[in-house]
Amino acid sequence: MTDLHSTVEKVTARVIERSRKTRKAYLDLIQCEREHGVDRPNLACGNLAHGFAAMGQDKAALRDFNRMNIGVVTAYNDMLSAHEPYYRYPEQMKVFAREVGATVQVAGGVPAMCDGVTQGQPGMEESLFSREVIALATSVSLSHGMFEGAALLGICDKIVPGLLIGALRFGHLATVLVPSGPMTTGIPNKEKIRIRQLYAQGKIGSKELLDMEAACYHAEGTCTFYGTANTNQMMMEVMGLHVPGAAFVTPGTPLRQQLTRAAVHRVTEMGWKGDDYRPLGKIVDEKSIVNAIVGLLATGGSTNHTLHIPAIARAAGILVNWNDFHDLSEVVPLIARVYPNGPRDVNEFHHAGGMAYVISELLSANLLNRDVMTVSKGGIEDYAKAPVLDDGGKLVWEPAPKTPGDDTILHPVSAPFSPDGGLRLLEGNLGRAMYKSSAVDPKFWTIEAPVQVFSDQDDVQKAFKAGQLDKDVIVVVRFQGPRANGMPELHKLTPALGVLQDKGYKVALLTDGRMSGATGKVPVALHLSPEALGGGAIGKLRDGDIVRISVEEGKVEALVPAEEWAARPHAEQPAFHPGTGRELFALLRQHAPVAEEGAMAILAAAGL
The missing domain is CATH 3.50.30.80 (IlvD/EDD C-terminal domain-like)
Structure with a gap:
């Protein structure tokens, strides 16, 4: 075992110490939920009959308590380009589950607003608090006691944190995050900047601006810049909550579908009745939270995660603050430049080596905690490999490239873009x-x-x-x-x-x-x-x-x-002017804690 970088070790140790009491309370909670909480064998006959009434061919399997039932919480809508691909996922996932003797039910849906649509509009004042609504809706979805595992379908800004925060209150369940990938590349990023600035100066009109924006945001999948949505996907990889390499494979491809299939199969292997129990609340621990911060810094990710990471951590009984971000930033080098921090987008980042290269480099420099539980059996080292389909169409993983495919996007730790995480x-x-x-x-x-x-x-x-x-x-x-x-x-x-x-x-x-x-x-x-x-x-x-x-x-x-x-x-x-439903969020505004604590009122109200 190689030595962990001294600063990463120091920050990890103080997070563990700072969180000792709250983390114990959390682990006690999920152990109690596993042993004494509501689950299928404990449901009354009427409860259970309601739960599988509409399940057709899966009814017999749902009556068999030895088979896993996976609850899908979906953020599907077809206004968000990133979430439109989820329309067919539940149907596909049911088939994938039957292949291994399991079942899938859509446990519930959560709202998913698009910051791109609401940017600069009154609705943006609901954006951050949508994270709380998503967490609550996730909790409602998983509250029925019908599930031994969960699959969370979401990608964008507040959706992944909200799903994860809600699911962490059911941290005894085996859980995987299932992405759908970025849209294909539109017009060059320099051209986007040029047109937007011309419009800001009044040198072109709205028609020319709309033409450009429509060419930029043009298909299903996440926006291709490295904003909060794609930083979410990076973070799920570094925390080990995806099937390895799932983050940036485009929608509608055979590889994308095989990664979703692998995610369903993997959840069925991680349940508490098997010999490879991997509950969400054990995967998200102090060390994986520190790894998430390291990944954020190494890739120049979204500043929104200085709110989201503390909030996710608190939901698991872990306390982090901005000093932790700052101290890690001093030693974690910037090894990726993705638009808007560089000229290229996430598709080009992925093709240059992407997350497999980043994680491989961070591991080689001892900047990631290795002794963490992940969705993948091989631990964090499995995330230093990239998924591909072999000649027979089988999903396999190949080691990360030794050198990046494009050195304008990726650099090795030994020669970073910047010696600190910025x-x-x-x-x-x-x-x-x-x-x-x-x-x-x-x-x-x-x-x-x-x-x-x-x-x-x-x-x-x-x-x-x-x-x-x-x-x-x-x-x-x-x-x-x-x-x-x-x-x-x-x-x-x-x-x-x-x-x-x-x-x-x-x-x-x-x-x-x-x-x-x-x-x-x-x-x-x-x-x-x-x-x-x-x-x-x-x-x-x-x-x-x-x-x-x-x-x-x-x-x-x-x-x-x-x-x-x-x-x-x-x-x-x-003066506050009501409208666009913003007045309905008054209770959340009144009780929101400071940004450094995650700005999440429902966690503060719960004493977390």
């Missing part, structure tokens, strides 16, 4: 914030400039179009935290701020909201906590105050005299 914790008199330095040119890592303060991203757009931001400026957008308005992404601001940067101005964004998994080249200090609502210091800022955002110094500070700063009152929250 995710920094900033602290100061404004609070604590995260900063994705891997996406930003180092010459912009320190920005000191006057601020212009807004409480609505639409007002930023108006100021930009009026030329009021043509200067060195730190744009402050506050009252965007989870308690204020649900913490919508502010990705709509990216083109305008990019134009200002290209004009030669020193420009940055400071916000208590989220930016996006598509955070680009403009410096952003985001998830600032405490948020403005409730007294966060960002509420004290006034137009013209000088703020310093510095990666090198790890600081986010208002350069205002201490006496004046202490005496300055907080701004008042703008």
